[in-house]
Amino acid sequence: MIKNKSTIKTNQELDNEEIALSVKNISKIYKKNNKDYVALEDVSFDVRKGEIFGVVGESGSGKSTLAKQITRLETPNNGQIIVNxxxxxxxxxxxxxxxxxxxxxxxxxxxxxxDPRLTIGKSIDELLKNNKVPKEMRRKKTIELLELVGLDEQYIDKYPREMSGGQCQRAAIAKALSTEPSILICDEITSALDVSIQGQVISLLKKLREHNKMTYLFVCHDLALVELICDNIIVLNKGNIVESGDAKEIINNPMHPYTKLLVSSIFPISDEKWSIPDIVTDEVENNNCCKFYNRCKLRSDNCKNTKPQLKNVGKNHFVKCHNI
Structure with missing residues (x-):
């Protein structure tokens, strides 16, 4: 059982009516070889209606695990998920x-x-049917959804294997929009696409935000893309939020050592002390240890023995580090 219960707000204090998604103290623990593996630990944040909210971190940081808890593909061990x-x-x-x-x-x-056995049109039709859309309206609605994402009527009869990655990603967005959701979770949706196609998908997301007042949870490891599209972000390391707040502020002025490493991998930072260590030494893992201890060049005994808490370091900027 995880006892640490720090609650943060990545935005200014919000009225409930302004919040589309509220994640409160979510933790997820998996069993591996009869041992507990903490994938998420006490994660909390609020997402405003109409906001594009980013979740960033390396592979294995807990980004996709968090998305699975929010969509209830998995059940968290602790905490609350509140949608509208x-x-x-x-x-x-x-x-x-x-x-x-x-x-x-x-x-x-x-x-x-x-489903590879179904055409794109049939896949969307199935969701519309489940959503009680009358049969006589479903084909028209399917065409409207495809056109909304920049695909014309011919794609209704195509199979996924007959389409490019970018076309298929657009169709996947059309399929997701068929239920008229208020929140769309995008899990690394541009990582497998060419740069030019990435731009088209991002432009589409922005258009849908403006026209449909969509709220997005944008899970991504590409910080340049996150800076371009997101309003606020959280930075995850080993299932912990280490920095949170305004996206541009954090990416242009990272304060946590882990965030600095992520940013320096995209935008070089001249300060040598933030370079990624070649070898990880002095492995330490205990309940009170900072999760970034083993990789941090500024670590101290305090970092080893006392778990840091998120603290406010500026307007809508929070950092979890003893040395800040």
């Missing part, structure tokens, strides 16, 4: 299926998100 003022943490069966009218997820592998 409704607590969905412990919903089961039909109640979980009903939440997908409000929240949808677009995955990294667009082709893999479709």
């Amino acid at each position: 003022n409704r607590d969905i943490t412990n919903l089961k069966g039909r109640e979980i299926r009903n939440i997908y009218k409000d929240i949808q997820m677009v995955f990294q592998d667009p082709i893999g998100s479709f």
Whole structure:
């Protein structure tokens, strides 16, 4: 059981009516070889309606695990997930299926998100049918959804294997929009695409935000892209939020050692002390140790023995580090 319960707000204090998604003290623990593996630890943040909220970190930092808890593909061990003022943490069966009218997820592998036996049109039609859209209206609605994401009517009869990655990702977004969700979770949706296609997908997301007032949770490791599209972000390291707040402020003025390493991998930082260590030494892992201790060049005994807490270091900027 994880006892540390620090609650943060990545935005200024919000009224409940302004919040689309509230994640409160979420923790996820997996069993591996009869040992507990903490994938998420006490993660909290709020996402405003109409906001593009980024979740960044290296592979294995907990980004996709967090997305799975929010969409209830998995059940968290602790905490609450509140969507449009409704607590969905412990919903089961039909109640979980009903939440997908409000929240949808677009995955990294667009082709893999479709049933290969069905055409794109049929895949979308199935969701519309489940959402009680009358049969006589479903084809028209499918065409409208495809056109919304820049695909014309011919794609209704195409199979996923007959489309490019960019076309298939657009179709995946159209499919997700078929339930008219208020929140769209994008899990590394541009990582498998060419740069030019990435730009098209990002432009599409911005257009949908303006026209449909969509709220996005944008899971991504590409900090340049995050700076371009996101309003606020959290930075995850080993399932912990180490920095949070305004996206441009954090990427242009990173303060946590881990965030500095992420930023320096994209935008070189002249300060040598933030370079990534060649060898990780003095492995330490205990409940009170900073999760970044083994890789940090500024570590001290305090970092080894006392778990840091998130603290406010400026307007909408929070950092979890003893040395800040």
